[in-house]
Amino acid sequence: MKVNVDLAGRAVLVTGGTKGIGFVIAETFLAAGAEVVVCGRNEPERLPAAGGRSARFVAADIRDAAEAARLVETVAGLLGRLDVLVNNAGGSPNSDAATVSPRFVERIVALNLLAPFYVAQAANKVMREQETGGSIVNIGSVSGVDPQPGTAAYSAAKAGLLMLTRALALEWSPKVRVNHITTGLVMTEAAASTYGEDGGAALAEIIPMGRMARPSDVAGTCLFLASDLASYLTGADIPVHGGGEVPARYLVTRTEPGRP
Template sequence: MVDLSGRAVLVTGGTKGIGAVIAETFLRAGADVVVCGRNEPEKPPSADGRTARFLSADIRDANAAVELVNGAAELMGGRLDVLVNNAGGSPDADAATVSPRFVERIVQLNLLAPFYVAQPANKIMQAQPEGGSIINIGSVSAVDPQPGTAAYTAAKAGLLAFTKALALEWSPKVRINHITTGLVLTEAAAHNYGEDGGATIAGLIPMDRMADPQDVANACLFLAGDLSSYVTGADLAVHGGGEIPARYMVTRD
């Protein structure tokens, strides 16, 4: 286990799903953790007798994002060592009929919000002798679009480019990296993967399984710590090798 004792970590969208597992993983590593969401959870993430603190925020609003970052740093002794931009997502929608309002909201959540949070986080990290690490949670949709995800795909592709641009501007004090997640089997998303719980889909992935949220959390732990001290502007693929090409699936015996 990576030791992050004394580090201050903020995880957006950290109250459930992948974000909650990321928060719990940092808690087990010894870090102080603040999570945010629009609604306070019944039970905030906890691990090894330690519990994340919660701040309510709609990070699609730039002012709210600044207040979140400053509030989180205040709760953790004026520090912010790691930001995990995890909040995101989108329901499927037909690009031919989807409303402009829908597109705006998806882009706000998946592209603009990460920037709104990263900017004040960078300000704090640049002033710290140790700097800091920002991790953007992306999606394989950015490079391999699926039907029904046009707005989401565009936003996530922007997040990947945005990560690389910030790495050029904010280094060397602040490292910014990106994780390309594939299909992640969470309790909330299980219904999207068929009646067999995703078993058929798992057969299309070289690793022969869908990702567990812990796989994403472990990647965050690596990018946050000293083992990745020379890694910035990188895209770490956590997708089990992607998907086996359709032409192979239909022609193999």
């Protein structure tokens, strides 16, 4: 049986939807019939498009609570409602926790934890007044449950985002559903250079699914969580990481001389 997700008439906001994973998320919702607004600090040269329609753009720095509230108010005014929020904006360069500046830590936590809170808070005010409520999807990271060297501030913020998701689900149900996606390694154009000269082939070998995630893998999960197929899901965390990573101890023992 083939099930097509039809979101015609739904209004969707994707933060950080002008590039990378967010761009594909926005395209996926457009393809499903939704009206989509993306935001970022600077207007991009190209907007997500699908099915002959394009996303709209609103400039906003969502690390500022007033800007986040203005963004949601603007989107609700443009589209007449707000059914889905995808808190996708985030990220961080690697940094040494011993020497990183307080300003850097503050900005990383603001982008990856406070900004999603601010936008979700404003979205909830709109969604709870709608008969059909709404759905919020927070895009997290495997770093929030399995930190790597150089990611202390980012990992702490992403761990907080997962707990925030569960807390908001408790407070805002049943009108507004709040769910979380834990993403693993995702192959995007911007990240390709960080995965090594082999384009990530070596990394793919330690993932049970045999490849890194594509942005479409994350986008499809967002579409599911926002749809009526997930109408009873709230406070959930869906890991989109291909099964995680093969344990290092297995890789070490497997490659030792004389071992199979």
